Amino acid sequence: DTTVKQNPRYKLARVGKPVNLICSQTMNHDTMYWYQKKPNQAPKLLLFYYDKILNREADTFEKFQSSRPNNSFCSLYIGSAGLEYSAMYLCASSRVGYNQAPLFGEGTRLSVL
Amino acid sequence: GEKVEQHESTLSVREGDSAVINCTYTDTASSYFPWYKQEAGKSLHFVIDIRSNVDRKQSQRLIVLLDKKAKRFSLHITATQPEDSAIYFCAPYNTNTGKLTFGDGTVLTVKP
Numbered sequence: 558d559t560t561v562k563q564n565p566r567y568k569l570a571r572v573g574k575p576v577n578l579i580c581s582q583t584m585n586h587d588t589m590y591w592y593q594k595k596p597n598q599a600p601k602l603l604l605f606y607y608d609k610i611l612n613r614e615a616d617t618f619e620k621f622q623s624s625r626p627n628n629s630f631c632s633l634y635i636g637s638a639g640l641e642y643s644a645m646y647l648c649a650s651s652r653v654g655y656n657q658a659p660l661f662g663e664g665t666r667l668s669v670l
Numbered sequence: 671g672e673k674v675e676q677h678e679s680t681l682s683v684r685e686g687d688s689a690v691i692n693c694t695y696t697d698t699a700s701s702y703f704p705w706y707k708q709e710a711g712k713s714l715h716f717v718i719d720i721r722s723n724v725d726r727k728q729s730q731r732l733i734v735l736l737d738k739k740a741k742r743f744s745l746h747i748t749a750t751q752p753e754d755s756a757i758y759f760c761a762p763y764n765t766n767t768g769k770l771t772f773g774d775g776t777v778l779t780v781k782p
Contacts, residue, residue: 599772600714649770659763
């Protein structure tokens with residue numbers, strides 16, 4: 558299977574409540590990414606795992622957490638959702654050093670009300 | 671950090687004409703250059719890439735040109751079709767850090 562799977566496809570959350578998004582791949586990719594995509598904006602890198610090492614972007618450091626319990630699975634966790642978190646969340650995976658474009662999942666559309 | 675700029679925010683062409691989207695970047699460590707396409711309401715799909723050891727690559731109707739000295743690469747779509755209408759993103763990739771940095775996107779409209 559050469560796809561990146563994301564669950565759920567759509568998520569409705571209340572302000573102040575936690576949100577957990579899930580991503581998986583079975584291509585043995587060493588790197589998994591999370592991007593936030595809002596309309597008319599570039600995809601914004603939130604964080605990525607290279608193997609077991611988590612790299613978080615400085616400007617989103619405190620807003621998002623993640624875990625990667627094994628090579629295939631990666632989650633994105635929002636502790637307390639705000640209206641500004643409404644966006645498409647895209648997971649991608651790749652094998653670093655192989656000059657192959659990261660492969661994206663279909664995304665999770667999060668709406669915070 | 672890497673700064674990526676797509677010079678055309680919107681582009682409209684007639685079916686059958688060519689479309690050119692330009693992208694500049696700042697990070698000299700970027701060594702791999704993919705392009706992605708996003709159709710309405712959907713995720714990002716890879717369309718074509720170019721590695722830093724070549725300056726031209728073609729895949730059917732798509733051509734990518736790379737000018738490393740100018741830190742610029744471009745996507746050429748020949749013989750455009752209505753289904754080419756989408757948002758196109760350039761995304762220079764730093765193979766050392768594993769980071770993919772996106773441009774703001776170009777909305778391409780192909781009119782019948």
